[in-house]
Amino acid sequence: MIHRPVLSADAARNRRVLQEALDSAPGGKLELPPGTHPIDDGLRVPTGWTLRGGEVTGANGGAPGTWLVGTGATGHPVLHVLGSDVSISDLGLRPPPADPGEHGGDRGTAITIGEYLYAAPPTWLARVDVRRVHVSRPAERHANCIAVMGAVRDVTLHDITVRGGYTGVAVHWGAVGTGVATISGPTYHPHRLTVTDLRVRDAVEGFYLSSVHDVRVAGACLRDVEMGFRLLPGDNTDRFVAVPDVGARIEIADVCVRWHGPRYAVRIAGWGRSEVDGVVSLLRYTETVIRDCRLAGIGGADSWSPIVVERAAGVELRGVRFDTATDDCCPLGARA
Numbered sequence: 001m002i003h004r005p006v007l008s009a010d011a012a013r014n015r016r017v018l019q020e021a022l023d024s025a026p027g028g029k030l031e032l033p034p035g036t037h038p039i040d041d042g043l044r045v046p047t048g049w050t051l052r053g054g055e056v057t058g059a060n061g062g063a064p065g066t067w068l069v070g071t072g073a074t075g076h077p078v079l080h081v082l083g084s085d086v087s088i089s090d091l092g093l094r095p096p097p098a099d100p101g102e103h104g105g106d107r108g109t110a111i112t113i114g115e116y117l118y119a120a121p122p123t124w125l126a127r128v129d130v131r132r133v134h135v136s137r138p139a140e141r142h143a144n145c146i147a148v149m150g151a152v153r154d155v156t157l158h159d160i161t162v163r164g165g166y167t168g169v170a171v172h173w174g175a176v177g178t179g180v181a182t183i184s185g186p187t188y189h190p191h192r193l194t195v196t197d198l199r200v201r202d203a204v205e206g207f208y209l210s211s212v213h214d215v216r217v218a219g220a221c222l223r224d225v226e227m228g229f230r231l232l233p234g235d236n237t238d239r240f241v242a243v244p245d246v247g248a249r250i251e252i253a254d255v256c257v258r259w260h261g262p263r264y265a266v267r268i269a270g271w272g273r274s275e276v277d278g279v280v281s282l283l284r285y286t287e288t289v290i291r292d293c294r295l296a297g298i299g300g301a302d303s304w305s306p307i308v309v310e311r312a313a314g315v316e317l318r319g320v321r322f323d324t325a326t327d328d329c330c331p332l333g334a335r336a
Contacts, residue, residue, distance in 0.1 A: 011039055026047065042079065053066025075104070155194070164203055206227070219254045
């Protein structure tokens with residue numbers, strides 16, 4: 001079934017109309033009209049739904065004709081994907097101001113796929129496709145923009161443009177527990193994820209991957225960020241997971257970073273300190289490569305490095321180039 005709702009300047013009504021459509025059937029298409037539409041809280045996107053906005057103007061980073069603007073203070077994602085077989089495309093998203101704290105990476109976002117903490121073992125979400133999406137929060141530095149977390153696999157993010165926020169795309173493991181200090185396992189690690197044509201500008205960080213496997217990031221332009229990207233093992237590395245794949249088959253390729261932060265453009269770490277008991281554990285990466293990347297800029301403190309590697313055995317660096325020039329580092333950035 002195809003839904004073509006009529007939206008207005010009434011944020012509460014818009015949210016109610018859209019959520020009722022998403023709850024009306026086990027799957028369908030929601031085609032949003034052109035224009036800028038306020039909603040007073042986030043939308044839950046269940047299994048089988050396609051959300052699509054109006055026509056995008058221009059190719060590869062072109063501006064969407066439909067925007068959803070969050071106005072609420074709940075910290076809910078503007079779009080929270082909670083089911084499989086979901087497609088989101090041709091949309092602009094403006095989340096409201098949010099400060100979810102250090103462990104609230106899945107809150108206050110434009111899009112969250114999955115969750116960080118679960119009350120009980122979850123069902124895996126699969127086959128989620130997000131493309132030609134813009135996220136705008138230029139005055140915000142506290143919340144992430146797009147989060148892929150927990151029991152999530154077979155996800156594609158393509159032609160994504162982010163302006164502002166903390167991390168442009170945050171990819172993080174999830175776990176059963178009521179808080180980070182009470183995780184009992186099992187843990188769930190995003191995999192079979194592909195990110196292509198990512199543009200992030202004026203954010204704290206371009207992207208990070210924490211305790212994942214089978215992930216490919218190819219073609220990214222991260223401009224005027226404090227940090228470019230991080231590859232991390234997660235606080236608990238792989239101590240609660242039943243499969244041996246965490247840290248395997250990760251590729252980060254063709255990424256340009258123009259950075260100005262105090263510490264580093266890229267951090268690659270293989271150790272994690274558990275928030276449960278303080279134990280430090282190591283993750284050995286396998287078949288993991290960072291290649292053909294350019295890092296441009298100068299750190300903003302006395303001690304800085306373009307690349308910081310911390311006990312990260314098994315990561316191959318190939319064709320990574322650094323210089324202090326701050327000119328445009330890649331053509332993808334022209335529209336960021």
